[in-house]
Amino acid sequence: MRVLVLFAHPVETSFGAALHRQVVESLTSAGHEVDDCDLYAENFQPVLTREERIRYHDYPDNTGPVASHVERLKRAEALVIVSPVWNFGYPAILKGYFDRVWLPGVSFALEDGKLTPTLRHITKAAAVFTYGATPMRAFLAGNPPKKMIKRVLRAQIKIGAPVDFMAHYAMDVSTDETRARFMEKVKAKMAAF
Numbered sequence: 001m002r003v004l005v006l007f008a009h010p011v012e013t014s015f016g017a018a019l020h021r022q023v024v025e026s027l028t029s030a031g032h033e034v035d036d037c038d039l040y041a042e043n044f045q046p047v048l049t050r051e052e053r054i055r056y057h058d059y060p061d062n063t064g065p066v067a068s069h070v071e072r073l074k075r076a077e078a079l080v081i082v083s084p085v086w087n088f089g090y091p092a093i094l095k096g097y098f099d100r101v102w103l104p105g106v107s108f109a110l111e112d113g114k115l116t117p118t119l120r121h122i123t124k125a126a127a128v129f130t131y132g133a134t135p136m137r138a139f140l141a142g143n144p145p146k147k148m149i150k151r152v153l154r155a156q157i158k159i160g161a162p163v164d165f166m167a168h169y170a171m172d173v174s175t176d177e178t179r180a181r182f183m184e185k186v187k188a189k190m191a192a193f
Ligand SMILES: Cc1cc2nc3c(=O)[nH]c(=O)nc-3n(C[C@H](O)[C@H](O)[C@H](O)COP(=O)(O)O)c2cc1C
Pocket: 009, 014, 015, 016, 017, 084, 085, 086, 087, 088, 089, 129, 130, 131, 132, 133, 134, 138, 171
């Protein structure tokens, strides 16, 4: 499959970066064609500008500033997101990717106020997240990143597509062992993706 990997972490030596390398390596070894979108390395600009907001609904003109990302998204048959959780959401660079690239005409069509998802060619998705919070703290906060994947993203891709949510919680008290165990889980899931 053609897998678009979206990665959002600024530090090369982070655990997140190691997870990203593992995801790309395991998917590639399994025979997938990986489009590795490292948003920081690509210097993605996450801010939706005034001009973009004015033309937001004008497909296809709205895609002009992010044409290459729209092409990459349209080519994707599967999606894997690797990211830390910041403020119980996506890091700004990843949030901005969705704001600027998942546009009307690209990820959904809007006709007479009725919204129709248009990324049905994405037939599989997975998320690999790390949290500072424990599972209980994340639960008490409503765990928005998990809902963004399991509910929002799931509704935007192929109906019934498998969506795998993997998370290492409590990173601040993680150990070599917990990180190694999570890495193994990610490796196995990606090898079987
Ligand atoms: C700006 C910022 C905001 C954060 N906000 C949260 C948060 O709301 N919830 C949470 O569970 N962890 C939060 N964290 C902790 C990160 O999730 C944690 O540092 C990260 O998952 C560790 O992975 P890394 O070592 O690869 O960066 C935050 C960290 C940063 C830097």
